[in-house]
Amino acid sequence: MQELMNLHREFEATYNGLAPERIFFAPGRVNLLGEHTDYNGGFVFPAALELGTYMVIRLRTDEKFYLTSVNAKERVEFSGKELNYDEAHGWGNYIKGVLAAFKEEGFQLPGAEILVKGTIPNGAGLSSSASLEMATAFAVSEITGAHWPIVELAKVCQAVENHFIGVKSGIMDQFAVGMGKKDQAIFLNTASLMYDHVPLELGTYYMVITNTNKQRTLADSAYNERRSECEGALRVLQDGGVMLETLSDLTTASWNECRDFIEDHMLSKRVNHVVMENQRVVDAIEVLRSGDLHAFGELMNASHQSLAADYEVTGYELDTLVRIQQNTPGCIGSRMTGAGFGGCTVSLVHQDNLTDFRELVERQYQDEIGYIPEFYVSRAGHGVREL
16 A cells, blocks of 8 residues: 555656556566476466566546656657657667557557556566566556456567567566466466466465676577577487477487487587476476475476586576575575576575575675675565556
């Protein structure tokens, strides 16, 4: 309630005393397991966070859009008649892209004053862009009466990301932001979009997301390299007669039978990560449904080891942070989350150790790296909604 009151006051202060009409919220997301499997047709295991993006809206009648963010200096203004990408509009392009997608389908807002407030750290790999897109899409869908299903909104926002913004992302981020449920994770087959909600009942534990504060300078190039390597490995297996459409069609058993087909040791390691990471997601469903949180933590630890040794997308800062966290009292599992080479880790930490965990990790990380990380504590939260 206090947050809503604050948003009302901020909107009125921004827009000359005008009162907002509607408020929407879309969470960020953290991927708990299933890293770098999405573009290989595999399994991912994200959860929506309690952190996210608030969008406060008041409609106009002149097709003018005025966008202000509490988190950014620049204000963005444009007409609903010209919804084209404009580099000068920065973060506003995510909103503009969604508006353009709805306009193409015959749904359009008559203009609006919009205030955005995000509690997700930008560039940390927790999907601040997908959160902003889904907040916009849900708001437009509700205000116009389109009432599109959440999965369709996720597809629209992925298309905006791919074609309007120009980032070749999968659908996991938008899907998790939209379909999240409190105290549940999402098992998602990225090839078929079949999904299931899995209990993530943490009890006395919390998810602690820790930002390395390392600039992810290698993430984009390494992402493209890994995709290319996986595509190359897939071709080798297919040329050898293995019937596959994606690397994720391999089970642990079938991979053991055909791994000798790949003579390149580096490519073999890439495939091994994809196969074993998919298996870890499957195993996670079983251990969580049986209430074995410690076993889930061990799967997180194994995932990070695989991402470091087989997929080689971690880097010094992430490996240092995970090592420190795994050895800190109260932590039962820790791994990198996101593209890698910076960004965040996710850890499971007992509530009695949260304060000491932060202090110990911060001090040791600063001693080794030279600067401090940032911490965000959350449970699994609800997906996009109107407040």
